[in-house]
Amino acid sequence: MTLFNHYSALFFSGFGYTILASLIALVASLILGTFFALLQLSKKRFLAMLGNAYVQFLRNVPLLIITLFFYLAVAKVIKMTGFVSGTVALSLYTSAFIAESVRAGILAIDHGQMEGALANGLSYGQAMSRVVLPQAFKVALPSLGNQLINLVKNSSILAFVGGLDLMYQGNLVAASSFDTFTSYLVVGLFYLVLTLPLSYVMQYLEEHLQESR
Amino acid sequence: MTDFINALTQDNLSYLLQGLGITVAVSLLSIIISLILGSVVGIVMFEKIPYFSSLVGTLNNIVRNLPLLLIIFFSYFALPQIGIRLPVFWSTVVAMSFFEAAMLSEIIRGGLDAIDKGQFEGARSTGLSNRQTMTHIILPQAYKKMIPPLISQLISLVKDTSLASGVVLADLTFRGQVVYAQNSHFIVPVLIFMTFCYFIVNYLLSLLAKHLDRLLA
Numbered sequence: 001m002t003l004f005n006h007y008s009a010l011f012f013s014g015f016g017y018t019i020l021a022s023l024i025a026l027v028a029s030l031i032l033g034t035f036f037a038l039l040q041l042s043k044k045r046f047l048a049m050l051g052n053a054y055v056q057f058l059r060n061v062p063l064l065i066i067t068l069f070f071y072l073a074v075a076k077v078i079k080m081t082g083f084v085s086g087t088v089a090l091s092l093y094t095s096a097f098i099a100e101s102v103r104a105g106i107l108a109i110d111h112g113q114m115e116g117a118l119a120n121g122l123s124y125g126q127a128m129s130r131v132v133l134p135q136a137f138k139v140a141l142p143s144l145g146n147q148l149i150n151l152v153k154n155s156s157i158l159a160f161v162g163g164l165d166l167m168y169q170g171n172l173v174a175a176s177s178f179d180t181f182t183s184y185l186v187v188g189l190f191y192l193v194l195t196l197p198l199s200y201v202m203q204y205l206e207e208h209l210q211e212s213r
Numbered sequence: 214m215t216d217f218i219n220a221l222t223q224d225n226l227s228y229l230l231q232g233l234g235i236t237v238a239v240s241l242l243s244i245i246i247s248l249i250l251g252s253v254v255g256i257v258m259f260e261k262i263p264y265f266s267s268l269v270g271t272l273n274n275i276v277r278n279l280p281l282l283l284i285i286f287f288s289y290f291a292l293p294q295i296g297i298r299l300p301v302f303w304s305t306v307v308a309m310s311f312f313e314a315a316m317l318s319e320i321i322r323g324g325l326d327a328i329d330k331g332q333f334e335g336a337r338s339t340g341l342s343n344r345q346t347m348t349h350i351i352l353p354q355a356y357k358k359m360i361p362p363l364i365s366q367l368i369s370l371v372k373d374t375s376l377a378s379g380v381v382l383a384d385l386t387f388r389g390q391v392v393y394a395q396n397s398h399f400i401v402p403v404l405i406f407m408t409f410c411y412f413i414v415n416y417l418l419s420l421l422a423k424h425l426d427r428l429l430a
Contacts, residue, residue, distance in 0.1 A: 195278035
């Protein structure tokens with residue numbers, strides 16, 4: 001408890017950066033993920049292949065390597081801090097998983113929805129964005145929620161590149177207080193404050209949505 | 214291209230491949246331990262033993278919702294404080310197994326839940342004991358349903374071993390960092406080589422998954 005009082009400023013600042021990184025990465029990866037899901041489902045063979053390659057590649061490579069690539073190689077060309085390079089890597093990595101969830105969601109929607117929308121005079125883009133995608137997101141919600149939880153947990157990767165997040169501050173506190181046990185315990189509690197409520201909301205939604213379908 | 218040739222000399226290459234060996238060793242040990250531990254925990258959660266199952270379920274939920282990186286750091290830096298001092302290889306195996314067992318147990322419980330209740334009743338009424346029912350009738354069917362999610366969890370296990378480079382486990386990722394520390398021109402070639410290695414291991418895993426799927430189907 002004294003350790004927490006002593007270092008609370010560090011913990012809270014790390015907590016803030018973790019939330020910030022997660023929110024930015026969430027928005028970015030939802031947009032990118034939806035884009036690549038649509039690409040994967042494209043009728044044009046080349047585009048579908050491109051989407052598949054993107055998803056398969058990012059899903060099979062450790063997040064740490066993507067992060068190091070941005071921090072060490074890309075940051076030399078385009079100047080950016082550890083926080084930015086970590087968040088970019090996190091967004092790209094998560095977008096591959098979100099693309100898979102959204103793709104599965106779109107495939108679960110009956111073909112008739114698309115045909116009906118097209119027959120009513122909507123363009124393909126309108127039919128997709130107004131009719132199919134809203135339903136697909138609803139179907140994909142549980143797995144998107146799991147991705148959000150993973151995203152928050154994975155944001156700890158920022159600690160490797162000086163990203164100022166919770167894990168980074170936790171390491172600093174552990175190193176300066178010599179009380180590693182308590183320091184990491186506090187870090188764990190902070191992560192649980194974010195992830196546990198999310199996981200219970202997801203469980204509830206999963207059961208609730210199953211009933212409504 | 215010359216950077217590639219300079220970075221991946223025979224010495225560096227064999228150094229990196231030894232790292233890949235450590236990555237594979239940590240992964241294999243963690244896969245075996247977490248499969249066993251995860252099955253036990255999954256069955257406990259499925260059986261709904263009063264109080265005990267919900268206690269295990271809550272603990273499981275807590276572990277699942279922590280970052281793996283934190284657990285790896287905890288097992289290497291914090292456990293010595295309470296007298297458990299492990300070499301880095303084993304502390305990583307312990308951390309990975311602990312975390313992955315929690316992830317796998319949820320998959321296993323889900324697989325068990327998906328088995329029709331009639332299977333239990335049928336097996337019990339033909340005279341099999343509870344344990345025989347579980348090992349000979351229920352688990353084989355459940356494993357079949359679990360294979361796709363299990364394999365994708367195992368793929369992320371292999372990827373996640375890279376996090377142990379943070380506690381200086383001399384795995385592929387750490388050795389890569391050592392190699393490109395010699396010369397900043399080596400960064401991109403070494404990162405590409407590391408990506409290639411992880412991709413191959415994971416690709417082989419997913420091929421194995423397809424093979425198992427066809428074998429069991």
